[in-house]
Amino acid sequence: MKITKLELFKVPPRWLFLRIETDEGLAGWGEPIVENRADTVAAAVKEIGDYLIGKDPMRIEDHFQVLYRSGFYRGGPILTSAISGIDQALWDIKGKYYNAPIYDLLGGACRDKMRVYAWIGGDRPSNIAEQARQRKEAGFTALKMNATEDLNYIDSFVKIEAAVERMAAAREAVGMDFGIALDFHGRVHKAMAKVLAKELEPFRPMFIEEPVLPENNEALKDLKAHTTIPIATGERMYTRWGFKQVLTEGTVDIIQPDLSHAGGILEGRKIAAMAEAFDVAVAPHCPLGPMCLAASLQLDFCTPNAIIQEQSIGIHYNQQVELLDYVANPEVFDFKDGFVQRPSLPGLGIEIDEEKVRQAAKTGHDYKSPIWRYEDGAYAER
Template identity: 60%
Template sequence: MRITDYELYQVPPRWLFLRLETSDGRVGWGEPVVEGRARTVKTAVEELLDTYLLGSDPDPIEDHWQTMYRGGFYRGGPVLMSAIAGIDQALWDLKGKQFGAPVYELLGGKARNRVQVYQWVGGDRPEGVAQAAEEKVEEGFGALKMNATSEMRRVDTPAAIAEAEERLATVRETVGPDVDIGVDFHGRVSKSMAKRLARALEPHEPMFIEEPVLPEHNDALPEIAAYTSIPIATGERMYSRWDFKEVFESGVVDIIQPDLSHAGGITEVKKIVGMAEAYDVAMAPHCPLGPIALASCIQVDACSPNVLIQEQSLDIHYNETSDVLDYLADPSAFDFQDGYVSLPEGPGLGIDLNEEHIREQAGDIDWHNPVWRHEDGSVAEW
């Protein structure tokens, strides 16, 4: 059995799908993408497949991972690790289909029967959050996530802090104490403002504050943690176990959020979540992406005891043109009940994709995140 062919599809709203085919006719799917850099990652996937995998046996996944990562002198970073991630997902999909079992069964078996998911509310510049939160709770979700602020200056006004606090207070008052609310700083906030903002939000008991500073400033996390008892989450822009090693050793991160399409795929994230367990750190995988990425997350969630909750992008503000379920032949694979998703029982990643629809939608999808600017014209963090 050999890998004989592959196809890559850029599809709306901002995703890249990989289809791997083997000599016995099996097909495996992966989702290798950096949002806003799909064409760049597409080229990296082609280079890796053409150089290392075409014509090879798909079975030795660990060896393929090591070859793709260590076969190049320059390693890591979002583009390479996302390319590896999507290929790795497709290899695990093939492996599960070979043995007629979900991937989580090949990784040790399930540690839970279902996975809690949270629902995004409010948009990039959060507004109408309380009403959206109320609607999602009525739909059965017991956990939500919202952006804390729009762009913030390095040292902003008391009014900017008060606005963020009032927004969260309104949501908390609307949904009550039984609903968890994650608050995403999105790396928009400087370390000086992160301290003030965390202290202001604490009375409203968010589930976590996410990415309070950019990963290049993770050395500031101990100082921020000293200002608050709110659990700190980070990791969507960290790409390997070596990136996470430092935050584990610092002892200030409570929840890690590796992305299964950015952090080396199933193979690497399973190692990261194992490291996290040793440091008493929970995992909530980042996934504002498509159905293949979400299916990959659920496979790791299923067999990892320290998983807290799962992000998913159904109805997220990015998905204006296409949504997660649009690409599935059987949308019931992600049938959320009472804010949970059941573990898939099908082989591989446990989803069936609508290949005809994927081909119809495929094209040169030119999505890029907006560039925000402060009032003085300087570039702001998005």
């Protein structure tokens, strides 16, 4: 079997899909995307994808080694996201070839269902209590929201109090036996992160996510000494080498590799195994589309230290188009009592509605993140 064709589809709301075709009629789907940089990643896929034409799609490890190492300059969000989408599509082909889910090819299932959480609040969190109640009524047992709006290096305690009030409202709405994760989103600098974590601690968050920017991960050691809240990070860290520091230094409790950014399914499995050796949990990052979610679930079901899965249905980024719009078997993503059942179909376990994808690609998107500024006009992390 040989790879004959790679096709890219830029589809709303902000995604990039990849289809890899073979000469035996099998095709696989992947999701190589960096939010805000779809065209750049598409160029990277085209550039490195030429190598794959005529190659055996089953040699996934070897393809990763060549695509990652042969360019001399390695890593980073663009190159590893391109590789990630390719990896997902190759695993989809391999699973279909062997008529098996990907988790079966990676050691087999270690659980029957996977806990999932929903998003509330948006980028500038609002209507928290009502949205939290809605998620609980929908059957979820956990949610995540942005902890705060932008915070300057040293900022007003009024903003801290507003964040605490939102967390209090959410906790009151859903009760104590409900997971509430707080995403600092890298928009909080280390001095304010310590203040915010201390004030939020009485409300028992499930975890705080990316409390500082990944380029400032050395600050996690100081933060960890100031709070008992579990610390999570990893959505902007790439390959197993990107996770070495936080694991060896013992500064995180949960890692969050994104399988459309970190290197793909196989690389995600290696990262998760590294984390298991340090008694660290895994909660794959996934505010993206159907292939990334399907890939994440395949990892979850063969990863003993996976604890909860992010998913983007209903997330504030999805304007007019939802993840399920591109899936011919949406029942695969049925969430019941806060869990999703183990998928049984081969490969990624989803059937992509190819016609809808092709039609949506005619519209495409030009997603751009908003620019935030502090009161004095300086750029603000978001």
